[in-house]
Amino acid sequence: MGFDSTFNAFNISSSGLVAERLRMEVVANNIANASVTRTPEGGAYRRKDVVFESLLGQNPFNPEGPFASSGFGGVAVAGIVEDPSELPRVFNEGHPDADQDGFVTMPNVKLPIEMVNLITATRAYEANLKAAQTFSDMNQQAIAVLKGQS
Amino acid sequence: MAVTPSQFDLLSKLVDVTAMRHKVLAQNVANVNTPGYHKMSVAFDETLAAQMDKERNKNLKALQPVVYEDDSTPERFDGNNVDIDREMMRLNKNMLLNNTLLQIISTKTAMMRRSISGQ
Numbered sequence: 001m002g003f004d005s006t007f008n009a010f011n012i013s014s015s016g017l018v019a020e021r022l023r024m025e026v027v028a029n030n031i032a033n034a035s036v037t038r039t040p041e042g043g044a045y046r047r048k049d050v051v052f053e054s055l056l057g058q059n060p061f062n063p064e065g066p067f068a069s070s071g072f073g074g075v076a077v078a079g080i081v082e083d084p085s086e087l088p089r090v091f092n093e094g095h096p097d098a099d100q101d102g103f104v105t106m107p108n109v110k111l112p113i114e115m116v117n118l119i120t121a122t123r124a125y126e127a128n129l130k131a132a133q134t135f136s137d138m139n140q141q142a143i144a145v146l147k148g149q150s
Numbered sequence: 151m152a153v154t155p156s157q158f159d160l161l162s163k164l165v166d167v168t169a170m171r172h173k174v175l176a177q178n179v180a181n182v183n184t185p186g187y188h189k190m191s192v193a194f195d196e197t198l199a200a201q202m203d204k205e206r207n208k209n210l211k212a213l214q215p216v217v218y219e220d221d222s223t224p225e226r227f228d229g230n231n232v233d234i235d236r237e238m239m240r241l242n243k244n245m246l247l248n249n250t251l252l253q254i255i256s257t258k259t260a261m262m263r264r265s266i267s268g269q
Contacts, residue, residue, distance in 0.1 A: 003194075010240070138251070
């Protein structure tokens with residue numbers, strides 16, 4: 001009964017929690033920078049997005065082996081990428097960053113999309129928590145079976 | 151005939167490891183915002199598996215869990231690498247493992263008690 005092999009479902013759920021938490025951070029960053037026209041790299045802020053990838057566990061599926069686990073590792077964040085879509089140009093003659101035609105290049109952040117992503121991340125976080133909670137309840141019931149013998 | 155039920159040494163050693171692991175995990179959770187803090191982990195399962203593989207002389211009393219500084223996860227900007235979600239899940243796992251082991255010990259002693267009292 002290993003700490004990491006018997007209860008591997010918790011590792012998988014916690015990887016989901018970590019990934020969704022990072023997605024929420026990226027969404028919050030996008031929303032906060034939705035009107036930023038000056039970035040350290042120069043130019044307007046470009047919207048960022050997270051890319052997830054699936055992980056395999058450390059012990060591949062081997063029913064005869066000492067660590068009998070499914071071999072799944074949950075999810076990992078492959079990276080944070082910039083949205084390559086076009087930056088909108090808005091007419092705002094008085095703006096300090098306006099070009100000679102009076103247009104300002106604004107970030108390509110669309111608030112409704114960010115809010116939907118935020119809701120998605122929240123629900124996914126809750127779903128992962130629920131999965132871990134259910135697994136915990138299952139194990140408590142298994143332990144309770146032993147309790148009946150004493 | 152041994153006085154204590156079989157594998158009592160192993161079970162009590164495993165319970166000790168879960169107790170120590172709880173302290174280490176609670177320490178990590180308490181320091182989740184401390185700048186420069188690296189989380190600690192307990193290594194025991196691998197050494198136990200290696201020891202059990204040997205045919206003779208299963209000297210379980212000598213096996214000790216090792217607390218080490220875990221640098222496997224990346225640092226945040228303040229130098230802290232504690233992931234609150236993972237530590238909470240590990241606490242949950244440890245609690246279940248502890249309950250399972252204690253329940254096994256309890257059932258074993260109950261069986262002994264029944265066979266002593268004859269009912």
